[in-house]
Amino acid sequence: MADHDSRIVSLSAQQVRDLLCMKDVIRVVESGLANFSKGPDGGVVQPVRSVVKIDKPDGQTGQGFFGVMPAYSADDNILACKIVSFYPGNAKYKKATHMANIMVYDPKYGELKAIMDGEVITAMRTAAASAVATKWLVPKTEEKLVLGILGAGVQARSHYEALKVIYDFSEVRVWSLTMESAMKCADELGGVACLTAEDVVRGADIVVTATFAQTPILKKIWVKPGAHINAVGACRADWSEVDPELMRDSVIYVDSKEAAMKEAGDIIISKADIYAEIGEIVNGSKEVKTDPITVFKSLGLGIEDAVTGKLAYEMYLAKSTKP
Numbered sequence: 035m036a037d038h039d040s041r042i043v044s045l046s047a048q049q050v051r052d053l054l055c056m057k058d059v060i061r062v063v064e065s066g067l068a069n070f071s072k073g074p075d076g077g078v079v080q081p082v083r084s085v086v087k088i089d090k091p092d093g094q095t096g097q098g099f100f101g102v103m104p105a106y107s108a109d110d111n112i113l114a115c116k117i118v119s120f121y122p123g124n125a126k127y128k129k130a131t132h133m134a135n136i137m138v139y140d141p142k143y144g145e146l147k148a149i150m151d152g153e154v155i156t157a158m159r160t161a162a163a164s165a166v167a168t169k170w171l172v173p174k175t176e177e178k179l180v181l182g183i184l185g186a187g188v189q190a191r192s193h194y195e196a197l198k199v200i201y202d203f204s205e206v207r208v209w210s211l212t213m214e215s216a217m218k219c220a221d222e223l224g225g226v227a228c229l230t231a232e233d234v235v236r237g238a239d240i241v242v243t244a245t246f247a248q249t250p251i252l253k254k255i256w257v258k259p260g261a262h263i264n265a266v267g268a269c270r271a272d273w274s275e276v277d278p279e280l281m282r283d284s285v286i287y288v289d290s291k292e293a294a295m296k297e298a299g300d301i302i303i304s305k306a307d308i309y310a311e312i313g314e315i316v317n318g319s320k321e322v323k324t325d326p327i328t329v330f331k332s333l334g335l336g337i338e339d340a341v342t343g344k345l346a347y348e349m350y351l352a353k354s355t356k357p
């Protein structure tokens with residue numbers, strides 16, 4: 035039997051939160067996306083996630099999805115796997131709609147080194163991926179921007195945290211299913227709650243859609259030319275958040291083309307052309323195109339969890355070995 039260190043580090047949500055800062059997560063996610071989009075040259079092996087649908091027709095048991103997301107990066111020496119469950123209906127039971135754990139392994143022997151909460155990482159790395167896309171597609175100027183957020187949950191909050199690392203906002207607007215949740219979220223972000231999605235989107239420079247909507251909530255006629263949209267929800271082939279016309283008439287960026295063709299209803303239903311993976315922009319294999327509107331359709335990749343999970347593990351080791 036191999037001689038191995040059997041100590042497995044376990045990190046709670048609070049520990050992960052204390053170990054990570056958004057600026058570092060943006061940095062590692064940017065590099066992970068760039069390597070991912072180099073194909074075999076980037077040394078990343080990451081299949082499209084396997085998703086099991088949990089659906090018992092008695093109406094009593096939960097209805098949701100269970101996803102398994104492994105990733106290996108040879109360059110970064112990372113092997114990890116996230117397991118995530120997402121149950122849109124959990125909100126009514128006052129439970130988190132997303133629950134996750136991330137396992138980090140030593141790629142040399144395949145030995146498990148750490149198991150950690152994945153909810154905080156899912157919130158941070160998803161927002162970090164959107165921040166990377168936005169940074170490359172919306173040049174920072176002296177001007178303060180207007181941020182519009184559709185949805186008032188975990189991702190609404192983490193997207194504000196990530197985007198404010200890069201931009202100064204003159205206004206942050208929030209809309210959601212209920213005015214109460216929009217007001218609570220807007221209060222926390224120092225923004226304003228809007229009665230309609232249209233009020234959020236008209237005149238906004240950057241728009242985030244992070245809801246559980248299964249049909250479009252964002253209309254083309256509201257979006258100003260030059261705006262950028264981070265479309266984060268609708269991660270099923272038959273769900274969409276964005277008007278199909280807006281998808282077809284925009285320059286579309288994705289995190290993974292392979293995943294988008296399998297999981298992104300916004301792309302599959304609209305038949306919009308994908309211009310590039312955002313990692314191809316970061317690694318310089320594609321040129322930036324922005325006219326007239328840009329959409330980053332995000333689904334979430336195992337490589338984003340892997341690089342962030344490894345970062346949390348390394349931060350933990352660095353802190354715990356300090357004299």
Ligand SMILES: NC(=O)C1=CN([C@@H]2O[C@H](COP(=O)(O)OP(=O)(O)OC[C@H]3O[C@@H](n4cnc5c(N)ncnc54)[C@H](O)[C@@H]3O)[C@@H](O)[C@H]2O)C=CC1
Nearest residue numbers: 131160186187188189211244245246247267268332333334
């Ligand atoms: N692209 C990615 O990497 C990831 C995407 N997601 C997706 O992002 C979305 C938001 O996730 P969280 O903020 O964590 O969820 P959450 O449960 O914390 O918040 C969801 C928000 O959407 C609102 N909402 C629900 N149904 C709606 C509808 N029909 N129309 C308008 N608003 C509606 C809720 O009121 C709530 O404000 C979900 O679709 C989720 O699956 C989540 C994690 C990663």
Ligand SMILES: O=C(O)C1=NCCCC1
Nearest residue numbers: 118120156269333334335
């Ligand atoms: O990447 C993730 O993690 C998720 N993506 C889509 C919805 C659930 C979680």
